[in-house]
Amino acid sequence: MKKQLFFFIILTISNSLKAKDIVIIDTTKVSFYYDYTFVKDTNNITELSHDDMVLQVGSHCARFSHLFEVELDSACYKYRDYTFEEQYKYIKDVFTLTCPSKFSYYRLYKNYPKVREYSMEFLSNKSFIRTQEPMDKIWSLEEAKDTTIMGHSCSLATCHYAGRDYRAWYTLDIPISFGPYKFDGLPGLVMRVEDSEKQHVFQLYKIGKRKRKMFYVEQDNEIKANPEELCGIFRNNIQQRYRQVTGGKKLQFDDPSMNARLANYVISYNNFIERY
Known part of the structure; x- marks a missing residue:
């Protein structure tokens, strides 16, 4: 890590x-x-x-x-x-x-x-x-x-x-x-x-x-959104990152157990304070 x-x-x-x-x-x-x-x-x-x-x-x-x-x-x-x-x-x-x-x-x-x-x-x-x-x-x-x-x-x-x-x-x-x-x-x-x-x-x-x-x-690269859209983007990014880590295309480590830990880490952030 x-x-x-x-x-x-x-x-x-x-x-x-x-x-x-x-x-x-x-x-x-x-x-x-x-x-x-x-x-x-x-x-x-x-x-x-x-x-x-x-x-x-x-x-x-x-x-x-x-x-x-x-x-x-x-x-x-x-x-x-x-x-x-x-x-x-x-x-x-x-x-x-x-x-x-x-x-x-x-x-x-x-x-x-x-x-x-x-x-x-x-x-x-x-x-x-x-x-x-x-x-x-x-x-x-x-x-x-x-x-x-x-x-x-x-x-x-x-x-x-x-x-x-x-x-x-x-x-x-x-x-x-x-x-x-x-x-x-x-x-x-x-x-x-x-x-x-x-x-x-x-x-x-x-x-x-x-x-x-x-x-x-x-920031130069700002995206305008309302709070509901922000929550949707946050959830989608977590899911996308999880698929990248587990899909074999962008593995971060040579050790499979480390990639598994990273995948669990990514998907664990699923309880944002705002939920729509």
Whole structure:
């Protein structure tokens, strides 16, 4: 699998450095760090995976992405005028961070480019898919305040989104109407959110006040799609990749057992947070 990791690193750098534009859209005033715990494989619901996600909140907009993507975009912008070899020399330390899983390889923008709208850039195989969606979730608020998270009293709210039922705990102590992923629009910051089966859970674990630039990344090879189409593309890519690995045309290893492991790895990512 080291070979696969190496190619992932090179692909990630290349995609970031070949971006059409990496532009500053705001200054982050506060960052909220979430542990994203998820079941990636519906055939193995007892195995949990984790990703480190960051919600950056600025004066006008917000961005939610993997910690790796935040650091990589910052480094690529800083060394944008260097050659590829020089850039890699300076940004290679970013890869000491855990890389995002297939489910978290996205940058989600809130209130940018349009107000009250999500814009999400999602990497699927070698293509970037750009989706746009209104920020219009309908929440049902509960009066009870019986949960404390990181010392903050929290209230409960529920909603249905993209094929799942969710519970979210938010606090009025932090009057920011944002949360992890697309769980926004409540009277305070969302501290925790989980689906009814607890297969996708976001839990706040740290708050940072460091000011830093917030970047928007626009790719040359973007494909426009709506959220439903994104899920279809994601599923089709998994199936296509699985057929390539098992069909004998693009075997990755000489050892059949390694190819079998790779095939199982590819097909195991079948439980994306959105399901239409």
